[in-house]
Amino acid sequence: MNFTTILGDVWMPTSASTVADDTDAVFYFIHYLSAIFLVAIVAATIYFALKYKKRSDNDKTSPIEHNSKLEFWWSFLPGLLLVVMFIWGFDIWLKLQVPPANAMNVRVTARQWTWQFDYPKDGITAGELVVPVNTPVKLTMSASDVLHSFYVPEFRVKKDVLPNRYSVAWFEATEPGEYNVFCTEYCGKNHSRMITRVQVKSAADFEAWRETGGVPPGTSPAEAGKIFYKSFGCNQCHSSDGTANTGPTFLGLYGSSHGLTDGTTVVVDDNYIRESIEIPGAKVVAGFQPRMPSFKGKIKDKQMVAIIEFLKTLSK
């Protein structure tokens, strides 16, 4: 571990959105000011403690009880600084609350424990947020189960995602790259796994991504299926290496037969997979809870085919 790189950016992570530098400015202003106050208070405490350390049993102490002037100033001056902080923070926050009119629209759906991003204009659905650099992006978000929260540290943007209303957040990324999207409102067992990425691409790269629906041209269906397996977040609950998780593993699943919770047995074929994705509660494999949300209408036909092809490769 390189100590200097850690201490180099010890407070804030990289700044990668238009609002990040503004937020950092007020953050650092408050912290430097706080440091000055802390040092003054600690210095005075240590100085007094050492200077007026008990010398003898005959020590005399000052009868001082208060000093109105001093008390007035040490209330009034910090008070003024607090007003500055309030107004400064408020001003930047207003910017955060009002998405620009020309912002690109993305719909965000949060559910235990995946993110889904829909691009209404392009009919693209993805599990990772892909955006062009230097373009304002407006997120209209809702949850399908419990509370979640959308957070990208590098953008300094966070907003809770609720099941009963739409919440809105926006950002304009300034640096191409990949950043974490965290869920920051506790949402149960796999809360700490509800992490995806936001990919900030150059305008040209973003266009290319959009035209192919998120899959590079020339990708085989099975390879595309592997991308969807991750981007739709199937991997959060279904492993591909045989490990048990919230849902059955995909390793060796295709073509196998499974006992269901209702006592019957089913052979995993194309139709069963499709049904399980669209109506997950219909046939639940014995030993598992019906926790999976429906992806009906979210996963398009071509994507469904790709996912099935990917599953087949896991059973060879």
Added chain:
Amino acid sequence: MSGSYGNEGEQSYLSRKGFLTWALTLDHKRIGLMYLGAVLFFFLIGGIMALLVRTELLTAEGDLFSGDNYNKIYTLHGAIMVFVFIIPSVPAALGNFLLPLMLGAKDVAFPRLNLASWYIYLLGSAFLIFSVLAGSIDTGWTFYTPYSIGPSDNGNAIIAATLGVFILGFSSILTGVNFISTIHKMRAPGMKWMDMPLMIWALYATSVIQVLATPVLAITLLLLVFERLLGFGIFNPALGGDPVLYQHFFWFYSHPAVYIMILPGFGIVSELLTVHSRKRIFGYKAIAFSSVAIAVIGFLVWGHHMFVSGQSELSSTIFSGITFAVAIPTAIKVFGWVATLYKGSIRFTTPMLYGLYFIFTFTIGGLTGLPLATLASDVHLHDTYYVVAHFHYVMMGGLVIAFIGGLHHWWPKMTGRMYNIKLAAFASVLVFIGFNLTFFSQFFLGSQGMPRRYHAYDRVSESLQGTYKFWHQMSTSGSYILAIGLFITLGYLLASLRKGGTRSPHNPWGGVSMEWLTATPPIEHNFEGQPVCTHGPYEFPEIDKSAQDKH
């Protein structure tokens, strides 16, 4: 306050033996002591949970516990620490013991109610313990809906825990009512409001909040139970309810509860810094009234927990503004404490060390509230480790440090024994270093974006994962040092009680407030006859009254 009202020959309140003399006692001192035993027990349990959490976070992978178990452990840590340790620690344990003594009274106004509140506390705690046996809750101590009302394997545990907290609330309310009545009606003759020790002012402000805010929590949790059992639909979006409403209800109590937790700490520190520096408090009225101001303003800031939760922009703006207003009375107190040291005669006793640590740790806790009150920076910091660090600096660096200091200050009064003072000073240094290493590291974690309540951080991208791991390891190392310090403390405190432990003199610190005028430990009825208050609580003989006119 002339003369002494307790003599060595008279019976100490501890002298009667037998289980029933404790179980049916109406003596506030014994009730306080029983509370003390209980809160220390829960502090130990909550602390062990904290160590498990810290140990899990040593590595990025969730390799020590499953996600479910981790969530239960951190929930239990929070719920135990808040509801059965911190909230009753100073008021119900130390406060019960000290309040009548400091007022020159023979007991609290309603001794039977006091005993009832102890049993209600036990009942509430039993529900919490039952909830652990019934599968344990994993909702976080905040019980946010709809997670807490959704399908869960531990539905019964959630009901048991919320009912437990509901019951504990009554214990808190009854103690508050008792204290308010006692302070109003039972002060010794001659003791005016401005002659009361600041500890009493702090307990007074705390009691007012307990009485006014706790019912809201009670109703909220009762609604939650109805929601689970009967499908009321007040907070459940599937039935047209609103989870944000739950947050409003919850924080309407739980923010004032923060002041229930910290105000008594302010009271203790005011006593420690004066007695051990032989000085009057600097700005008595300012410190007394700022407690009341904090209690009042504290009712109007709950929305600062919800800047990103979906409440209206206007509400957030107003709550941000009012939150800054709390900083002013808080700053007044800190400056007053520092100024109290000026031209004193300072003894570096263990209680005093904790008083001095408090100035440092609480100041950090207070100052780091500012970027959280600021709207724009709170958006970045909300629900990250920055918040975790901030409230631990306030709750542990503030209240718990003050509580431990107060425990060392009044331990001789309560038990008649003196602990090993060298070991105590040594352990206090470990606590101080361990605490700061544990929680200062978390400020960096949080500003770097590490979300709270994460069981693992192995899915975080490489670049941030290294940073998180480094600070988590720092924090965990600190927590071990802190734990060693606290275990040593527990050890020498218990050791002082053994047969042949050092007896404390009646007034080891030379205190002049009324609790020091009776025997140590106090006699059963506190004072022989009715003591009369003739001077303020900080009129130490060392004060150079001849210099008075210069000021």
